[in-house]
Amino acid sequence: MQLRQRTVIDEMTLDDIPAVQAIEKEIFLTPWPRNAYRRELSQNQLASYIVLREEEEIVGYAGLWKMHDEAHITTVGVRRRDQGKGFGMALMLALIQRAYAMESRWMTLEVRASNLGAIALYERLGFKVIGRRRGYYTDDGEDAVVMWSDSLLSPAFRERYEKLRHRVGEEVAFDDHAGD
Numbered sequence: 001m002q003l004r005q006r007t008v009i010d011e012m013t014l015d016d017i018p019a020v021q022a023i024e025k026e027i028f029l030t031p032w033p034r035n036a037y038r039r040e041l042s043q044n045q046l047a048s049y050i051v052l053r054e055e056e057e058i059v060g061y062a063g064l065w066k067m068h069d070e071a072h073i074t075t076v077g078v079r080r081r082d083q084g085k086g087f088g089m090a091l092m093l094a095l096i097q098r099a100y101a102m103e104s105r106w107m108t109l110e111v112r113a114s115n116l117g118a119i120a121l122y123e124r125l126g127f128k129v130i131g132r133r134r135g136y137y138t139d140d141g142e143d144a145v146v147m148w149s150d151s152l153l154s155p156a157f158r159e160r161y162e163k164l165r166h167r168v169g170e171e172v173a174f175d176d177h178a179g180d
Helices: 014-027 036-043 087-101 116-124 155-169
Strands: 007-011 047-054 057-067 070-078 106-112 127-133 144-149
Touching: 007 087, 014 036, 014 047, 014 057, 014 070, 036 047, 047 087, 057 087, 070 087, 087 106, 087 116, 087 155, 106 116, 106 127, 116 127, 116 144
Parallel strands: 070 106
Antiparallel strands: 007 047, 047 057, 057 070, 106 144, 127 144
16 A cells, blocks of 8 residues: 555544535535535534545545444545545545444445446455445436445454554554544
C-alpha cells in the first residue's frame, strides 16, 4: 500500500462537511444534498461518519447506519486523484471496526454495478453479492449491486479483518475509540 504515516482516520465534524461535499461533487453523479451531512451528524443517532486525513487534508470519508444487528454502509468516497492508494481499504476497515464497536453482526451496502473497483474491494473484505436493485440510481437508472458481509462474528471474517487491519494500521492511525 502507498499510504503515508501522516494519514489519520477520525470522526467527521460539521467543519469537515465542505471538504466532503467537494469530494462528492468530484466523484459522484449526484452528490448528497447540501444539508444531508449536517442532519446526519446532528440528528441521526443511528449514523456514524468518519474522514480520512492525509497531512491534515481530507482525502476520503465514509459512513454507516446501525440498523438492528446490521451496519448499513451509506457512503464511501475518496478524492479522485487519491484513488488506488489504499484509502478506500482504510476507510472500509475503519467502518468494520465501528460495526464491531456497535455490536453489529453483519454489514451491507449498495454499489453501482459499473463500479468494479469498489466491488472488488468489498469482495476482498469478505462481502458477497446477494442481489441487484434494478434502476436504483435515479440520476441515470443504473442498477445497484447489493452486497452483504459474512457474519462479523465468524472466525474467518474476523481473521481477514485483523490481517488487513494490521497491514493498513502500520500506515494509518485509526481512531480506536470511535463508535464507543
